[in-house]
Amino acid sequence: MLKYLKSLGMILLVNSRFFRLRSFISFSTKVIAGAGAKIETGYGSRVRDHGEIFLGQNAKLFLGNHATIMRLAEVVVTDFATLTLEDSVYIGSHSNIRCHKNITIGKGTKIAQFVSIFGGQYDYRKKDNITYQNFKPEDVTIGQNVWVGANAVILSGVKIGDGAVVGAGSIVTKDIPEFAIAVGNPAKVIGFRD
Numbered sequence: 001m002l003k004y005l006k007s008l009g010m011i012l013l014v015n016s017r018f019f020r021l022r023s024f025i026s027f028s029t030k031v032i033a034g035a036g037a038k039i040e041t042g043y044g045s046r047v048r049d050h051g052e053i054f055l056g057q058n059a060k061l062f063l064g065n066h067a068t069i070m071r072l073a074e075v076v077v078t079d080f081a082t083l084t085l086e087d088s089v090y091i092g093s094h095s096n097i098r099c100h101k102n103i104t105i106g107k108g109t110k111i112a113q114f115v116s117i118f119g120g121q122y123d124y125r126k127k128d129n130i131t132y133q134n135f136k137p138e139d140v141t142i143g144q145n146v147w148v149g150a151n152a153v154i155l156s157g158v159k160i161g162d163g164a165v166v167g168a169g170s171i172v173t174k175d176i177p178e179f180a181i182a183v184g185n186p187a188k189v190i191g192f193r194d
């Protein structure tokens with residue numbers, strides 16, 4: 001029975017919802033966790049309503065102090081991968097984070113609504129059906145105090161420097177330097193913050 005519950009992540013669920021009362025995962029957010037998966041929550045961190053968190057085996061989710069994941073967000077961290085949201089990170093509602101290796105979002109960064117962050121992609125070059133292709137996990141690093149506008153898409157392997165701004169609806173395919181303002185599809189730097 002214990003083994004069964006563990007494989008469903010029930011033990012973890014109990015720990016995360018009742019043990020650490022200073023942080024909070026809404027009851028309406030579905031948490032499914034594989035064996036060995038871990039959630040660590042800092043003081044005042046919040047996961048709001050009707051979201052979904054899927055953690056694979058030995059996957060890790062770190063939420064820093066006052067980190068917030070808003071309602072209806074979907075977070076997937078696959079086997080042995082690690083998603084780190086540092087202190088005061090804000091993830092807007094309906095956002096979608098898929099972590100297959102390491103994704104780190106730095107302190108104070110604000111991710112608006114409907115943003116997608118992808119930590120891997122299929123090796124699509126062979127003509128075979130995509131489902132049967134290798135999946136290549138890659139890191140994504142978003143620095144501190146970044147602002148990502150609504151509906152932006154951050155693709156696998158990208159680094160966004162501290163203080164950068166990503167415009168609404170932009171598709172980030174390449175690294176963005178510190179304090180740059182990047183907009184469009186593909187996102188291009190149009191200036192720098194003062």
Ligand SMILES: CC(C)(COP(=O)(O)OP(=O)(O)OC[C@H]1O[C@@H](n2cnc3c(N)ncnc32)[C@H](O)[C@@H]1OP(=O)(O)O)[C@@H](O)C(=O)NCCC(=O)NCCS
Pocket residue numbers: 112113148149150151165166167168169170181182183184185190
């Ligand atoms: C990036 C952003 C901050 C720039 O704002 P701004 O300084 O007022 O920019 P401007 O309107 O002066 O635009 C400068 C140029 O960039 C273009 N541009 C601005 N935002 C753009 C975007 N998101 N996508 C594509 N191009 C954009 C403008 O068309 C303009 O081009 P031009 O010089 O050829 O005319 C803003 O456009 C934005 O995307 N904000 C995000 C809002 C959001 O998502 N809020 C969610 C709640 S937190």
